[in-house]
Amino acid sequence: MANTPRLLLWTIALCLVSAATVSACAAARRVVHSSDSVHERSEAVAQAIDRGPARSVILLIGDGMGDSEITIARNYQVGAAGRLALDTLPFTGEYTTYTLQETNPALPEYVADSAGAGTAWATGHKTSNNRVSVDAGSNRPLTTLLELSQKKGLRTGNITTAELTDATPAVLDAHVNHRSCEGPADMAKCPAFKKGAGGLGSIAEQTIDHHVDVLLGGGRSRFDQEIDGGPYAGLTVLQSALAQNYRLVEDAARLADVQPGGKVLGLFAAGNMTAEWTGKPAQRYPGSGPQRCVEGNRPQREPSLAAMTRKAIELLDRDDGSAGWMGTQPPGFFLQVEGAAIDKHDHAADPCGQIGETVAFDAAVRVALDYATTHPDTLVLVTADHGHTSQIIPPPDHQDHSPGMFSTLITADRANMTVNYATNLPDHMQTHTGTQIRIAAQGPQAANVLGVTDQTALFSLIARALDLDTH
Numbered sequence: 126m127a128n129t130p131r132l133l134l135w136t137i138a139l140c141l142v143s144a145a146t147v148s149a150c151a152a153a154r155r156v157v158h159s160s161d162s163v164h165e166r167s168e169a170v171a172q173a174i175d176r177g178p179a180r181s182v183i184l185l186i187g188d189g190m191g192d193s194e195i196t197i198a199r200n201y202q203v204g205a206a207g208r209l210a211l212d213t214l215p216f217t218g219e220y221t222t223y224t225l226q227e228t229n230p231a232l233p234e235y236v237a238d239s240a241g242a243g244t245a246w247a248t249g250h251k252t253s254n255n256r257v258s259v260d261a262g263s264n265r266p267l268t269t270l271l272e273l274s275q276k277k278g279l280r281t282g283n284i285t286t287a288e289l290t291d292a293t294p295a296v297l298d299a300h301v302n303h304r305s306c307e308g309p310a311d312m313a314k315c316p317a318f319k320k321g322a323g324g325l326g327s328i329a330e331q332t333i334d335h336h337v338d339v340l341l342g343g344g345r346s347r348f349d350q351e352i353d354g355g356p357y358a359g360l361t362v363l364q365s366a367l368a369q370n371y372r373l374v375e376d377a378a379r380l381a382d383v384q385p386g387g388k389v390l391g392l393f394a395a396g397n398m399t400a401e402w403t404g405k406p407a408q409r410y411p412g413s414g415p416q417r418c419v420e421g422n423r424p425q426r427e428p429s430l431a432a433m434t435r436k437a438i439e440l441l442d443r444d445d446g447s448a449g450w451m452g453t454q455p456p457g458f459f460l461q462v463e464g465a466a467i468d469k470h471d472h473a474a475d476p477c478g479q480i481g482e483t484v485a486f487d488a489a490v491r492v493a494l495d496y497a498t499t500h501p502d503t504l505v506l507v508t509a510d511h512g513h514t515s516q517i518i519p520p521p522d523h524q525d526h527s528p529g530m531f532s533t534l535i536t537a538d539r540a541n542m543t544v545n546y547a548t549n550l551p552d553h554m555q556t557h558t559g560t561q562i563r564i565a566a567q568g569p570q571a572a573n574v575l576g577v578t579d580q581t582a583l584f585s586l587i588a589r590a591l592d593l594d595t596h
């Protein structure tokens with residue numbers, strides 16, 4: 126009897142690692158599911174509380190990854206009683222994500238976009254939608270976690286499956302009044318920020334000017350645009366990056382070969398990186414499916430988010446076993462990892478695209494948790510920026526069905542799951558939603574995510590854990 130839980134844990138571990146046969150894993154899940162609920166966990170929770178400082182922080186953001194998106198991916202990939210890597214962090218809370226109205230910042234905007242939401246954790250200040258780390262109703266720059274980390278001497282990384290100039294990465298290394306101002310030729314909505322007007326420049330320019338140690342993602346076309354002012358006028362943003370000692374990497378094989386030492390700019394696609402999975406998009410009644418998704422859609426020359434995360438950690442981690450300056454511990458790093466396209470496929474009512482990106486994000490979470498196993502002074506945080514459209518609904522019939530679009534997926538349980546998209550008219554772009562969302566954490570000061578907090582509290586949590594000077 127005493128051996129049974131250990132055996133089950135091993136079975137679960139094997140299921141998680143190898144995605145072995147569905148039936149064997151489903152059987153193990155059923156038993157462990159019931160044993161989970163009989164264990165008294167107070168002592169384990171108490172032991173997981175770590176009040177100490179963090180050497181490094183890995184912040185993993187699933188764009189648009191609300192509880193519904195997590196549940197859909199879990200049901201599909203490991204079954205209803207299974208657990209994803211992102212389900213295994215010891216502390217979980219919920220946070221509110223509202224932003225501010227642009228025309229009256231005294232009032233809340235209940236549905237956030239990625240720029241407003243990201244500014245909250247990047248700076249500790251709420252702003253209005255579309256703004257990138259500047260105040261609502263003004264262009265006052267707000268200091269970011271990445272800037273504070275650099276000031277403290279930490280290394281920094283920012284990686285995404287979207288363009289590096291998309292809103293979520295941008296909130297850390299740019300200040301601009303509109304998220305659309307991604308390259309020097311995209312400045313129609315941000316005339317005061319143009320370098321030619323004496324401003325900070327586009328998001329691409331500011332990203333390079335911030336000397337972030339590791340930048341990996343898509344968006345090459347923004348970096349091919351020409352700078353219109355300042356010391357690099359006449360060069361493209363990419364040429365200015367090379368002039369500022371970045372090493373350019375353009376495919377997965379080259380990325381694998383990059384060695385630590387010096388800054389790295391990985392640009393793996395002209396725009397967004399390619400989705401991992403494809404399948405039939407949702408449709409009006411009777412919906413699409415039942416379907417299993419088609420995997421393996423990402424070309425080999427593009428690295429996965431997990432591969433980018435593994436390499437970023439390798440490049441950022443100075444802990445090579447040698448003692449640091451004056452015998453102290455070597456400084457750590459602050460790394461943000463974004464699974465960007467969960468959101469984009471949710472907008473497009475494309476359940477397979479959405480689930481594939483969530484599963485790929487989960488693989489990146491596992492890379493971070495594996496690193497934390499050997500580096501327990503790492504605070505790992507897994508959260509999202511805002512809620513999104515997709516919902517699990519009952520099987521449709523002729524009498525009762527959603528007025529929107531839906532698709533039926535065949536899950537790892539070998540059961541049907543109907544996923545609904547109805548935040549806008551069918552065949553229109555689906556929208557974000559204003560729900561509170563999950564924040565999960567492991568490591569030093571992770572217990573601070575417990576309860577219901579606000580997205581701005583994530584800034585204070587990270588700043589405190591890394592002992593950043595916020596004054």
Ligand code: MG
Pocket residue numbers: 188239287291292293294463465
């Ligand atoms: Mg994003």
Ligand code: ZN
Pocket residue numbers: 189468469472557
């Ligand atoms: Zn979106």
